Amino acid sequence: MAFRVRLLHPFEPENINMTPLSSTSQGMVVCSRVEGEGPEITRLKRMGVCSGRPLEIVRAGDPMILCVAGTRIGVSQKLARAVFVKPAELAGANRDADDGDRKNGQP
């Protein structure tokens, strides 16, 4: 099941613009997915980097600086690779579809 989801993801229309946070340079984005689990991922999520939340990339690099919910946080690249984002303009329209997709694992 999980395998199928991963295989299909790139072909979903709403996922075409999705990139890992680690290779996004600057500006406003919306987080659409955080992969993996464990304490590091929880640490990231509870700082506000979780699905559906807007993020601002303040400084790219390793570690990078994000602005989330009015505070700045430093995140190392290793974790940023687990976060998938899309540009803020595109996010609004696709949000519901994205949520559904994440929940059910199918279109």
Add this chain to the structure above:
Amino acid sequence: MTAADILPVLHDSRSANNGALKTAVVALVGNPNAGKTSLFNRLTGLRAKTANYPGITVDLRKGRMRLSGRDLELIDLPGLYSLDALSPEEHVARSTLLGEIEGRAVPDAIVLVVDATHLARNLTLASEILDLRLPTVVALNLIDAADAADITIDVGQLAMELSCPVVPVSARTGQGIDDLREMMARLLAEQLPKPTVEHTSCTAGCHGCTFAARYEWAERVTEGIAQIPHTHGRRTAAIDQYLTNPIWGTLAFLSLMLGVFYLIFSLADVPMTLIDEGFGRLATVAEGLIPTGPVNGLLWVPAVGALAMGFFVLGYRLAGISWTWRSGVAAAGVAALVSMLPADDFRSLVVNGVIGGVGGILVFLPQICILFFFICLLEDSGYMARAAFVMERLMRVVGLPGKAFVPMLSAHACAIPGIMAARVIEDWRDRLVTILVLPLLTCSARLPVYAMIAALLFGDSPQKAALVFVGAYSLGIVATLATAFALKKSLLRGDAVPLVIELPPYRLPSLRNALLTVVDRASVFVRNAGTIILLISVGLWALASYPKLPEGAGSPGAASDVAGLAAAATEAKQARIEQPAAWTGQTRAQEALAYSFAGRLGRLFEPIFEPLGFDWRINVGVISSFAAREVVVSTLAIMYGMGEDAPDQQETLVETLRRQKRPDGSPVFTTATCLSLLTFYVLAMQCLPTQAVTRRETGSWKWSFFQLGYMTLLAYSVSFVVYQTAAAFGYA
């Protein structure tokens, strides 16, 4: 969700307890940097003490305060981002709130500290805490800073949204503190309703990440009640432009740390001298007070026994040891033993064992305090997070997080504040590795030893002597990083936990808070490390004093009981012959030390340390500096027949050491032996206070012993290689 499920049960037990007259417990909860500690200091003043929960040491500050005739205990909990408890500190905060700590119920009330300048983030945690449904009052802190930033907050509306009372306060200016007290009193008198609202209403969608739902709720509330100007946070952003830059940020960090170090060493100089002199004078006074002639046993024994017992009462109290039958018997036994001592021995015990031992630790207190002070200022100003940020990449190479860098720098003054500063590292394994490797860094107690060896090697050339120091420091750093790397690849396998760190806004730190923190940490150090050190220094005193050299020592009959001893005494005598005749008092000290257990151990260890190029007298130095490495200098002075004051005149000490010959006529302190001794002192543990603190911070002696074991092994093997290599090149 889970918390809410179990809470009603816990809550009942709490109300049942309330019937009896007990002091209410109120916990301060909130995000890191929300100002909990500042508020705690405001509310309790100086009536605070540091408490400690079982397991890994997490210091919790507790304080008493009186509220409308009722005593209550206030607890300053560590900062939280959520109840998930991802660090030992958060775990303690969580278990306190959920009443999971044995023997402690859920707190009777909570003061939820919310940073008014970061409402959205703080309300996210607030929603989780309010869901616990404990009696809560919200302290909307930093209201002065919010005013200054033109943030306007509708407090009434906020109270409605949270369904609990909200009091705007400023821990900095004292504004609103009285209102907060009054609200706390009403809360405890159960005049206020408990929060009832479910804060993660499903308006934003009930799927996916629970944090997202809380954030959305918090942002919606914030939008409704607060007006935040666009310029908010500009200043911090502008400073961060430089301080988080990979190049400028690193440079700024290094120069700042150099500055701090310069200040530590220059500011600590005067108090250290004063403490040293003070203890010297105290020793003289004590020496004068204790009678020299024969004493009346009927008076002496009970008097000394009572004195020793009083000492134990004080010591147990300071260290927080309770009086069980075991600790009681130990105290009474030791007191009885001490009261049997002849007056001469008792004097030596008081002067050399107790006063010398305590003084030896307290000289480092100024450095430790100054270090804590600066660390606290840097933490409060918000800079520490930037330091961790810029160091992250470099430190990750050896498998440690960026946060390990500040402890490592601190350890260059003293390993103890370094180990205590390692608490900023959230991940337990990363923290443990940092603690384990810190004592390899060159602390200031090693400097006298380096100085002695540098003078021995290159007394004539200051440049070359400076190279000895550079080499020793570098060896320490390389050993630290390599050991950390090795530990992360073997015993405590795993990469450093990747960085996620809040970069808080820059704030002007408060001097008062910094001073209170220093007092707090220093007292923890003195009470915990101090008592253990005292015990050990008395133990080492006994090792170096017993058995006593019989009267007329040196005569063959006196030393005949142990085979090697005759030789020891003869050799000691030989050394004496080389000295001017005026030093007979000192030679007696030398012979006494050679005759004692310490001297015998030195001989016993001869085959072990032989491959490192140490002779038995150096071994005595190594053994006696087991508790504190700087002691080796004065021990060597005694062992080579110079008296205890010799280290003050370094010239003579070095001259004398240079003249020493082995039985075969070759010099003792060859280049190879000096290098090997230097290496040994760079790498060996030899600091009991550090071990006591390691035990405290890791919660078990296991890690202290591991530290001692691996460092001794490392020191031995590297010194072995150094000596054998140097000897092979003809430097022996």
